[in-house]
Structure formats: structure tokens, C-alpha cells
Amino acid sequence: MKMSEIVLTFSEYEEALREGKLLGLRCKDCSKITIPPQAVCQWCGSRNLEKEELSGEGVLETFTVIRVPPEGFEDEAPYIPCLVSLAEGCKIVGRLAYDAEKASQELLGKKVRFVKAHTWKGDKFSPPRSCPLFEVVES
Numbered sequence: 154m155k156m157s158e159i160v161l162t163f164s165e166y167e168e169a170l171r172e173g174k175l176l177g178l179r180c181k182d183c184s185k186i187t188i189p190p191q192a193v194c195q196w197c198g199s200r201n202l203e204k205e206e207l208s209g210e211g212v213l214e215t216f217t218v219i220r221v222p223p224e225g226f227e228d229e230a231p232y233i234p235c236l237v238s239l240a241e242g243c244k245i246v247g248r249l250a251y252d253a254e255k256a257s258q259e260l261l262g263k264k265v266r267f268v269k270a271h272t273w274k275g276d277k278f279s280p281p282r283s284c285p286l287f288e289v290v291e292s
């Protein structure tokens with residue numbers, strides 16, 4: 154039996170983010186998108202996946218404002234982790250580029266778009282990592 158190849162590794166995904174591209178995996182069996190990348194489709198478990206560049210457009214599902222950061226994130230507070238429903242029908246956790254003092258529940262459901270990677274320096278638990286940074290496109 155042939156080993157199935159990893160179509161998109163996590164480090165390739167992060168590298169693409171830093172180049173301004175949001176990549177996901179399109180399942181050739183159920184046609185849904187898996188993001189961030191995994192070895193199998195997050196919906197049906199298939200390994201029949203192909204890399205696809207996503208629009209980066211979506212809707213803000215929810216967010217929170219971190220004022221007391223975990224160890225290693227002191228330089229970043231206050232910051233806003235968010236959950237975005239992408240136009241392709243999948244959800245992704247990222248950061249929201251928004252004034253933490255002004256962020257309120259009124260932002261929920263607003264259209265957002267992927268701007269670039271947000272990269273943090275890492276801490277004693279994990280190496281430097283990147284995630285997608287989103288901005289609100291309607292006020």
C-alpha cells in the first residue's frame with residue numbers, strides 16, 4: 154500500500170500566510186475545506202485532498218479581548234483572538250486587527266478579510282508561530 158503524501162504541511166501553511174496567501178485543503182470526496190491543514194479531511198476523514206488558495210473573505214463569528222496574556226504574550230496585550238467563518242464554509246481561528254478599547258459585540262457578524270500573517274515570537278512552550286490576521290471590511 155502506497156503511503157499517502159502530505160499535501161500541505163503546517164509549516165508550508167504558515168509560510169504561505171507570511172506571503173499573504175490563505176491556503177486550505179479541498180476534499181475531493183466531500184468537497185469541503187479543511188483548515189488549518191491536517192492529514193485527513195476534517196469533515197469525512199478522506200485523505201483525498203488538494204491544496205487550494207482561499208478568498209480570505211468571511212464573517213466574524215466571535216472574538217475575545219485578551220488583556221491579561223498568557224506567559225510569553227506580554228508584548229502583545231491587549232489583543233483579539235477571533236473565530237472567522239470563511240466564505241468557503243469552514244471556520245478558522247486568527248487575530249482581529251481592531252482597537253481593543255472599541256471592540257464590542259456589535260462586531261459580531263461583520264464582514265472581515267484576511268490581511269496578512271500575524272507572527273509571534275514563541276515562548277518556552279512553543280516555537281514562533283503564525284496565524285491569519287483579519288480586518289473588518291464594513292463599519
Ligand SMILES: [Zn+2]
Pocket residue numbers: 180181182183184185194195196197198199
Ligand atoms: Zn471530506
